[in-house]
Amino acid sequence: MIYLSQLMGNPVYAADGEKIGTVSDLGIATGEVFPRVTSLAFKGPGRTPFMISWRKYVDTYDEKEIHLKVPAVEIRFSYLQPDEVLIARDILNKQIVDTRGMRVVRVNDLKLSDTSSTQLRLLGAEVGARGILRSLSPALEHVALKVARTFGHPIPERIIAWSYMDLVERDLSNVKLSVSHKTLDDMHPADIADIIERLDPRLRGQVFAQLDDEQRAGAMAEFDDDAMAAELMGGMNEREASRMLSEMDPDDAAELVSELDYDKAEKLLRLMGVQEQRAIRQLLGYREDTAGRIMTSEFAALPEGKTVADAVELLRGLDEDFESVRYVYLSDEDNKLSGVVTLNSLIVAEPQTPLADICTREVITASPEDDQEDVAEDIAKYNLLAMPVVADDGHLLGIVTVDDALDVLEEEHAEDLQIAGGIASDDESAHGGDLLWLLRRNAWFFIWMVGAGLFVALSHLTPAFQAPLHEVLLVCSALPIALVLADDSVSYVTNFFLENDPDDEDSPSMLGFTIKSLALGIAFATLVVLVEMALDSVVAAAAGASMPKPLHAGFIAAAIAVLVAFVLCPVWLLVLRKRDEKNEDTSGFALSVMAMVIACLVFCFAVGQLANVMGILGVFA
Structure with missing residues (x-):
């Protein structure tokens, strides 16, 4: 086996030993189960591009060099045939659709099989990490494999066979493969929609344009992102878009039309048949998020x-x-x-x-x-x-x-997760990376580190605030209490919002919620003070002296910040309800960060006031 990355840049020698260029690409005949390499592309003197027949001119090859059968003067230039592609230009580093796994992947390398001394065939695309490492350096791949095996986590090859590849950046619709396999056109509309959503924006329109009206209509109905669906429709001419809408179920068509601007929507509706137009207009007459908007008139x-x-x-x-x-x-x-x-x-x-x-x-x-x-x-x-x-x-x-009901429940579940501070989809953590995942779940820790850093910087840079480092650290040791409870206060609000409908007569009133929030704030603040008093007693019994004043100040400031955090609970509830009335999404994580930042600021302010009273942190009287 040999890889394209191992051949690229290798010297090409004529029969007399003269170096005539370096390998730049390989051409393959696509109409085969495992396509033969039919052409060799190389750059000659002055970087002049040449293409020659592989079968006619190549004598031997390996991972280091290629030797031709004839001298340089006998080489004749050839051309790429209609059923041929250049694999480095057209496949390498491009997005492809793995029609077996029904996903979009990027080609990092290409695996070739040397079936004879001169014959090469394309086996498939390497879409894993090994392809990236190999393209950077074979030595780097070798070292990475040894290290991975040492720790018991080998890096496997991830090869997608040619028969399961559909290029999305090059129109190969006229190429007939001699093997029967599922192509993009044969997929279920939901799978097509999922693939298109994962593509780079510049490629979505190209793939979508290859589908017929029925396939487009099916895929449009399955898109999770309505704005993206409207954008794709905006790239179609009006008659095509109108025909596609006519193929869609009335409820799906009405939802899509509602995302378009008024003039565009009116033009498309006028081009439709009278029956289809009447059905869509009837559904558009109902308010969003109602049964009338998602019902279908076909029964x-x-x-x-x-x-x-x-x-x-x-x-x-x-x-x-x-x-x-x-x-x-x-x-x-x-x-x-x-x-x-x-x-x-x-x-x-x-x-x-x-x-x-x-x-x-x-x-x-x-x-x-x-x-x-x-x-x-x-x-x-x-x-x-x-x-x-x-x-x-x-x-x-x-x-x-029932399918529309499931879509509604899935959408509401995703919104509830977002408000509650969860991740709505599996892809979000993958796209955002491990750092974002860690930040979401431990935001209090990062805010604590930032707050402590600001305290330390203030103690060194501000003439009016020259505090010893140990006093600053003692004060900041109580800040996590305020941050964690501020985060919990938002969780309390979001749970109340999700479980109680303001229009329900049995739901607690806003006044009742406010009183309960205030009571919780007083209870938690009191608990923080009691913990501080208990610690002080333990320290006094063990060391014969009370806790340091900065630690006292930190606990008291934390209690004040906790009280303020729960006092703000009705404000967060109003924000959630107002945005919900406007059908606007609200991130529970964003609310938690805001609550923790406010708690941090209140903590700092309280410490500043206590410092004057207790004579700590070097604050000028």
Whole structure:
């Protein structure tokens, strides 16, 4: 086995031993299971690029040099064929789609198989750390492997076979592979959406443009980032965008159109068919985050006087892309929802059985103005596959399907995690790195170190504040108490916010929450003072003297900061509720940092005031 990185830059010698250049690339024929190397690209004198046939001219090769069969004067230039690509130019350091693993990866090296003395074939792409190390230096890779094995953590190769690679920066749609494998076009829309979201922004449009209208519509409905979906749609011409919207379910199309500016949305809607346009406009008429906004107007309904045979005929006549049907809804003479028939009931019933005889009359419904989260929770609670949405007069408007309910619950769960200070997705820690992960979980420690550093700097740089270092450190030793409890105060607020709906009559009032927060602040501040008194007693009993004054001051300042932190709890609750009313995301981590910074400032201020009283820290009277 040999790697592209081991060949790049190697000298190329003619048959007479003359050095004629250095290797710059290899060409492969893509129409094979393991593509043959067909061309050798090298840079000659004056860095002039040359390309020659590998089969015709290459005699021998290894990891150090390549020898040709003929003298330099007999070499003839060749051209890249339509089914050929240059692997260094077109694959190395590019993003590819691993269609087996359904992910986007970056090619760090390419693995070649020397099937004979002169024949090379491409096996696949190295996407792991070893490819990076090897491209930097083979010696560095060797050392890293030995060190990793020593510690019991070997670095494995991560090779993606050619048959499972789809390039995303080069259009190879006309290249026919001789092996049957899943390509990007054959993937489920959710997998396509996931891959496109992980691509560099400059590549998303290129990949999206390769899909047909149906595939685009499916992928659009699966995007987690609505703004990114709107951006992709903005790159399409209006007729293409309109056709794609027509392929989407009305609820998904309405959600996407709501992300566009008014003029753009109106142009697209006017280009659509009358039926599709009416369905989308109807959904856009409802407020965001309501059942009306996420329902679909595609459902199966019949008068209750019809038979099982009529229902089967109705279902057989539906389009293939019709919203998944699990129920047939019945209406009475006044066109009001009167019952529901499940598919299971239809299957076992006789064709001439009246639907009214096998329907369920007690139907759980929602109003179009109901909160989408409440509707989703009811669907989960009652194990429904869809919930009908009815108007005030009982007329059936649409249905909320279980897949939309799951999307709502997932979105609400992510928001709750964010408010609670958790990480909403697995990728965030990967993108932010270990330092961000550590910062999120130990923010108090970093703020403590910064606060202590400022204290020390102040004691050395400010003429009016010349304090011995040991006194500064004693004072700062009590600061973590204030920071940790300030962090806990925000957790207390976020838990209250998530568990209590202000519109619920049974929820505690704002006044009750304020009183309870103040009581908690007094209790924790008192506890800090009691701990300080207990420590003082222990020190006095052991050493015959009380604790140093700076440590006394630190504990008292911490108690004051804790009290202020809990007094601010109603403020944080108001912030959460106001932003929630505006559908704005709020980070619980950001609130925690703000609360800890305020606690640190209050602590510093309290220490400054206590210093004057207690005659510590060298403060001028």
